[in-house]
Amino acid sequence: MDNQYDFDTLCIHGSSPAAHPLNALNPPIFMTSTFSFADVSTAKAIMNFEQEGFIYSRGNNPTLKLFEQRLATLERGTDAVAFASGMAAISSVLLSLLKPGNNVIVHKTLYGSSFTVAHNLLPKYDIDCKSVDFTQPKMVAAAIDGNTAVLYFETPANPNLAVIDIEQIVAIAKAHNLRVVVDNTFATPYFQRPLSFGADVVVHSATKYICGHGDALGGVAVSRDKDYIQKLKFDYMCELGGVMSPFNAWLMLRGLKTLGLRMRQHEANALKLARFLQAHPKVTQVMYPGLPDFAGYELAQKQMGGFGAMISFEVQGGLEAAQKIASRLQLIQLAVSLGDCETLIELPAAMTHARYPQEKLSEFGLSPSLLRLSVGVECVADLIHDLEQALAY
Ligand SMILES: Cc1ncc(COP(=O)(O)O)c(C=O)c1O
Known part of the structure; x- marks a missing residue:
């Protein structure tokens, strides 16, 4: 049934x-x-x-x-x-x-x-x-x-x-x-x-x-x-x-009960944020399966019904700049975990993935300055505004 x-x-x-x-x-x-x-x-x-x-x-x-x-x-x-x-x-x-x-x-x-x-x-x-x-x-x-x-x-x-x-x-x-x-x-x-x-x-x-x-x-x-x-x-x-x-x-x-509703909103926000980040002069790399020039884009289109709402990115200035951004954000919270209504940001190498052997991070596909965003369901204009002011470091 x-x-x-x-x-x-x-x-x-x-x-x-x-x-x-x-x-x-x-x-x-x-x-x-x-x-x-x-x-x-x-x-x-x-x-x-x-x-x-x-x-x-x-x-x-x-x-x-x-x-x-x-x-x-x-x-x-x-x-x-x-x-x-x-x-x-x-x-x-x-x-x-x-x-x-x-x-x-x-x-x-x-x-x-x-x-x-x-x-x-x-x-x-x-x-x-x-x-x-x-x-x-x-x-x-x-x-x-x-x-x-x-x-x-x-x-x-x-x-x-x-x-x-x-x-x-x-x-x-x-x-x-x-x-x-x-x-x-x-x-x-x-x-x-x-x-x-x-x-x-x-x-x-x-x-x-x-x-x-x-x-x-x-x-x-x-x-x-x-x-x-x-x-x-x-x-x-x-x-x-x-x-x-x-x-x-x-x-x-x-x-x-609201999984579908939430995922649609999470994804719509993520797509806009990923494009915003990609166009920003201080952002050097954006990892999001919904961006056509991302390595996994075609495969994601084939095996997924959508691209999800997790984005990782790198900025000019490496670790120091990444730490600055994380602490300058006001609406977006510095926290581990993901998938919540709230947008969260973190530095995986220092937080969720801190137990990786730090001297071998790149062997495992990580860098110390990588920032990870879990895009929430807030109004995307507010999220972009928050990232804009944080990136003005
Ligand atoms: C991909 C993935 N798998 C598993 C886990 C572990 O889940 P939990 O914290 O519920 O034990 C996490 C936690 O962040 C995760 O991101």
């Missing part, structure tokens, strides 16, 4: 039950840690998955279930697992697909904590990490060996907006029987659905556009493989314990 509706409708109604309890228009928040049973045989039947039901909120909860199913619908998956944060989702998915002796191949530029998990944490468990430029699929194919189990990347990548060809990476993975995991945080399912290109698992920091209001942390993993999701939920999320709270799931459901 969900198939007949447009994305915007599914953001509001997707996977809804016929009625919420007491015919409430909106789902109640099931703030309960546990659920009681009529008798032991019912408890056993539910615990053995012979009967539908809830046991304990670290394993499942009706508010979480609705959020998971809605996200699965929006990503064109079959099922999903909600997590306490994006990093809980990413680390649990990687642990679930890898074992000692394996290696994972990751794109050279990753969100800072994902970089740390792949490069520092997994090797402690005898899982190697190889860093490759995924914009050159041949290099990915060349890096695969008999122990490779997973290919992992973000597209567009945080923070340099590199666009990676999901279909080509999936084709390479299928030829070697590898799993492909895509972090879809920047694009959201509104602009890009990696499962439709054959990816095995999509992960999100739901803290960002999915929540949309900068007031809750969350993560989610979606797949078309129901058995995998069952394993991820009960053998990893539930056992490692990185569960989303029912209140956060409710905030995510509330945020999702």
